[in-house]
Amino acid sequence: MEILFDKQRNQNLEKLLWLSVGLIPAFSDWKINFINLGDLLILTSLIFMILIFNKDIIGRKSISLALTLIIISIVNVLYHSIFTTGYDSIKGILYIAKISVFSFFVAYTYELIYGYNKFDVFLKINTKIAIALSIIGISITMLLLFGSEIPQKIIWIYTRSDRASYTFRGTNIIRMRSLFSEPSYFGIYLNMIIALNLFRSSTRKVNYSHLFFLCLSVFLTFAFSGIVTLILILFLFFIKNRSDFLKNRKLILVLTTFLVLLSIIFSKQIYETIILRAIVILDGTDTSAINRIFGSWKYIGSENIVFGNGFGHTPAIWNNIAYVLSDLGLIGLSYFAVIIICNFKINHYLTTMFIAFSFQRGGYMNSYYWYSILMIILYTRESRSIQNTGNIVFEEDITVLISTMNQVNIIDIQSRNISVNSIIFNQITDPLITKYSEMINKDKSVMYSCKDKGIGKSRNNLISRCSSKISILADDDMIFNDNFEKTVVRLFNNFPDADVLVFNLDNMGSRYLNKSYFDINKNNFERYGAARIAFRTDSVKKERISFSEKFGGGCIYSSGEDTIFLNDCLEAGLKIVAVPDVIARLEDSRPSTWFKGYDEKYYFDKGALFASYTKKIWLLKYIVYSLRKAKLSEGRLSKKDVFTLMLNGRIAYTSLKTYESFYNSELQNFRSDACKISVVIPAYNARESISSTLDSVLNQTYKNFEIVIVDDGSTDDTLKLLYGFAEANTNVIVLSQKNNGVSSARNKGIENISGDYVLFLDSDDTIEKNYMEEMIEQAVLSDSSLVICSYNLITSSGKQEVYNKFNSKDPLIDYLLYRVRLQTSCFMINRSFLDKFRYNEGLNWGEDIYFFSKLLANAKDISFVNKPLVNYNCIVRDGKLSNFSMNKIDLEFEYMTLMVNDHEIIKNQKIKEIISNYRLIASLTYKLLEADRNGIDSETIRISYLKYEEVINKKITFRAGLRTVKLWIARQKLRRRVIVKSEK
Structure with missing residues (x-):
């Protein structure tokens, strides 16, 4: 979307536009026969906006909705002109023109405000205008109260009103109104501005002093409908923010004092305009309110229920639903209903207010009604704000990332029309190319070359080398438009909360074109290719998002790396916006490198x-x-x-x-035996069990492995036994140290391994003979950081197979929620990935959960072998743990507290909530119940409970389904069995 004037040099012109748009409601009562001044302001604004926009605006979603309504109107007029006797066709054509102006005004204003991020400006101007009109209204009211004749001599002449319009039903109660709106209409207008400020998605900070003044102005209109609507708005706002509201005692005190003073000062006015009015409405004496809701339906003709009675054949009734149904029939009503339902899903508070307004202001042919439609659809959008000045983008912040293949010299950037910085990654797959430079610098471009394969690796290499704020992904067959960088800068600044923008390219299929500005979500992300994507580099790097190296040209699977990239962005909570702007075109002559037909x-x-x-x-x-x-x-x-x-x-x-x-044609051009596996086993007084453990490793069908055993200061003959194994097997390495704990022993083992993949095995567990063969094949084929298998649980009652089924897309979530029970030996870890992490040697409990949570949080790729390949021995462990120690509860709290503050684990708010608002509570609760089962005395348990009472009884804000229910029951059981028992 291009603008025809320079915004920086025409700020006053832009402000004038928003001012004229904002004044529309104020003039919507000034009727001149068929039209009013509000209509003229809408027409003027529309013409001005059409001159501002270029032709690309046509065809967008909002414009299509406007055209749909116009088509419905034309069909309606044609139908009645042919089939309805006495129908005034000229009047119908005039109404078509009027509704066309209204609907296009809404569509164009929406596109302008949404496309150029003018939500906050629009709301600010509307609020200021409402305040200005309120001040005028209060001034007129004060003049009337003091008997001044100025309103009669000056204002009433131009507003076509008299003193009666300022008083309540023949009484001497002066009601506040503004220049061009009688009190009830003015109250509706102010309520609309109040609702937008309270329920809007705009991130502009709410100015409660302004809203307080507007609420007072609504009250001073002494309009029953306006005050009731205001009460409804404030009630809904209280429901939405009740927790924060109840905490603000100062605000409660101020509001209570204000209401008391208001009741005392205006007791007579309140009684006559609100209480007495409510009584006469309820007892049926005053039928106006009932008529607004129910009485209007009498104008609907049952014989014309589908097409209605036609434009202009319905009196100016209050109920807009009945009004639309009477004029346009079920077809027209369905159109309005769809719009209301769609907006209700996004912001039900504002849409509820809109429905309420529809019963207060008659006539969908009124400019005021269409202005309220505009406000509702604008402010049901999601928030858009610059969170800090660091988000502002300039042309020098852009780098184009180009993937190419088999280039000997740096590609001609000038021919690609690229004037900003660029990085090129050149993959050499042609065996005839033997001489090439690994890096070539030229002007603003640098090209890196290597013998590599796969578009995913190319994109990831480019992203890792980019340090600019904005990255634009490109292929070597793209030619960029003139000044494309200005378009990119403008849109990233207009959408400051967007992390990713998806542009259009010329000569691509029409079904893939973005027709308007809209958010990309889980329902529509699958249709966009990488070579039209630009993103904030820091956002992608911070979330560790990368391109899959399994999908795309040159990979195992032929395409889809761009789809997975966008999906990962959405999973990480990044905001993706589709824009209709074109930044480049594709060369027609280049065939796809991967697409070989629909085979x-x-x-x-x-x-x-x-x-x-x-x-x-x-x-x-x-x-x-x-x-x-x-x-x-x-x-x-x-x-x-x-x-x-x-x-x-x-x-x-x-x-x-x-x-x-x-299909058993061929596997891969590699031998998995080439990968060496290192098995790290910590041992402490393990003479009775470690022989079985070592035998299970030495008897593997896969033979390329080493065993590194670290004796942690055993006091029995464990070390002597281990030296015997080392003498008999050249691939067994024995190390020893003072008793520093299992974490220290494992870290020492890591420092002394030479394998490509690592397995941690406890000294009392065993593995199946095909463990390494199954796990290494999965690891090499998938190029995974982690491979996880299932296990057999060995207890005194026999062997039980435990399959690890991950229900979440994030295995860490399943791990933390106890959905899967992963044992240390279930993991095989890529050595290069493991080098980034170590066990926390300060922990004597929970060190394995802490460590593997880090791995799961940071692993780029995790794959699974859903076979029980580990034998987890609980018989030996039960013997060791028979003496329960209350110290474990303190240790549990210690390692969980470390986890919740570890940025390597807490990658998003959801993980933090799971640990702090579910896992920690559950751990402490279940440990205390375990202490009770193990016969720990009640007083000791009570002391521990009181120590962590605030944590245990904290509200569980993270919902984990039945696990949350189970935890709630466990907490009740803990209090009933332990605390009550102690009190007795």
């Missing part, structure tokens, strides 16, 4: 792609895609064939096998 591999890879981010409704997604897209194969594949291929793609994705390997 078996295409659908197989689609199945794998959907499996990567679709968890809950995957089956429905596969069925719908098969039904819709099977035709693309031009009859070669049936819908059933496509569904089977996609399903096989999903199955293959869990083990990251390619299309070829899945």
Whole structure:
């Protein structure tokens, strides 16, 4: 969207535009036959905005809605002109013109304010105008109270009113009104401004002194409908913010004092205009309110219920729902109902107010009504604000990131029309290219080259090298538009809370074009390619978002890396906005490097792609895609064939096998035996159990491994036994240290390993003989940071298989919520990833949960082998833990407190809430109940309970379904069994 005038040089002109728009409600009562001054202001503003906008505005979503209403109006007039006797066609055409002006005004103003982030400006100007009109109204009222004739001589002449319009129903009660609005209408207008300030999504700080003044002005109108509506607004605001409101004692005191003083000073006015009026309405003496809601329906003709009676054939009734139904029938009413329902889903407070206003102000042909529609749809949008000046973007903050292949010299940036900084990553896949420079600098460009493959690796390499505020992803077949960088700067500054923008490209399919400005969400993110994406570099790096190296050209699966990238952005809470602006075009001559037609591999890879981010409704997604897209194969594949291929793609994705390997054609061009596994075993007085542990490792079917055992100051013959194993096996390394704890022993083991992957094994556990073979194949094929398997739980009653099923897209969430029970030996860890982390040697309890929470929080890729490959021995552990120690409760609190303050674990607010508002409470509660079961005396438990009482009884704000219910029951049980017992 381009503007025809320079905003910096025309700020006064822009302010004049917003002022004229803001004054529309003030003039909507000044009628001149068929139209009023509000209508003229709308027409003037619309013409001005049409001159400002260029032609690209046509075709956007909001404009389409306006055109839909106009088409409904035209059809209505044509129908009645043909089939309704005596219908005034000229009047119908005039109404079409009027409704066209109204609807286009709403659409254009919406696009201008939304596209240029003018929400706060718009609300600020409207509030100031409302205050100014209130001051005028109070001044007129004061003049009347003191018997001045100035209003009669000056104001009433121009406002076409008399003194009667300032008094209440023939009494001497002076009611406040403004220049162009009688009291009840003026009260509605002020209520609308108050509601927008209280329930808007704008991030402009609420000025409560302004709102207090506007509320007083509504009260001084002594309009029953206005005051009742104000009470409704304040009640809804209280419901929405009741927790914060009740904490503000000062505000409660001020409001109470104000209401008491108001009741004393204006007791007579309150009684006559509110209490007495309510009584006569309720007893049926005053039927005006009932008529507004119910009486208006009598004008609806049952014989014309579909098309209505036609424009202008309904009196100016109050009930707008009845008004629309009478004039336009069910067709017109359905249109308005859809808009109201859509807005209600986004901001039900404001939309409720709008429905209330519809019963207070008659006539959808009134400019006031359309102005209220504009305000509602504007302020049901999400918040947009610059959170700090660091978000402001300039042209020098932009870097274009270009992926290319098989270039010997740096590509010609000038021919790509790029004037800003650029980084090029060149992947050499052609075996004939043997000589190339790893880095070439030229002007504002630098090109890095390496023998590598995969678009995901290329994009990730570029992102890691970029230090600019804004990154623009590009391919080497893109030619950028003139001044594209100005467009990028303008839009990032207009959408300061947007982390990612998705632009348009020329000569791309029309179905992929953005027709307007809108937010991209989980329902529409799958249609955008990477070479149209720009993002705030810090936002992406902070959330550790990267491109999947399994999908896209040169990868295991042929496409979809851009879809996964956008999905990961949404999962991380980043805001993505689609914009209709074009920044580049594609060269037609370049064929796709990966697309080979709609063949078996295409659908197989689609199945794998959907499996990567679709968890809950995957089956429905596969069925719908098969039904819709099977035709693309031009009859070669049936819908059933496509569904089977996609399903096989999903199955293959869990083990990251390619299309070829899945169908037993070939695996990969590597031997997994080339990867060495290091097994780290800490041991302390483990003579009785460690022999079985070592035998299970030495008997593996996979042979490329080493065992590093760290004796942690054992006092039995454990060390002597270990030296015997080392003498008999060259791949067994034995280290010893003073008794510093299991964390220290594991860290020492890490420092002395040489493998590519690491397994931590406890000295009383064993692993199945195919453990390493299964885990290393998954690790190498998926290039995962972590591979996790299931386990067998060995107890005195036998062996129980425990399968780790992850329900969440974030395994850390399942781990922290006890949805999965992961043991230390269930993890195989990539060495390069492990090097970033170490066990906390200051912890003597919970060190494994703390450590693996860090790994799960930071792992780029996690894959699973859903087979029980570990034997977790609880028989030995039960013997060790038979003497319960209350010290464990303090240690539990210690490590959980460390976790909640560790930025390497707390990547988002949800994780923090799980730990602080669920896991910590649950840990302490269950440990105290365990202490009771182990026979710890009641007084000791009571002392520990009181120590952590504030934490245990804290409100559980994170909802974990049945686990939350279970925890609530456990807390009640703890108090009943432990605390009450102690009190007795």
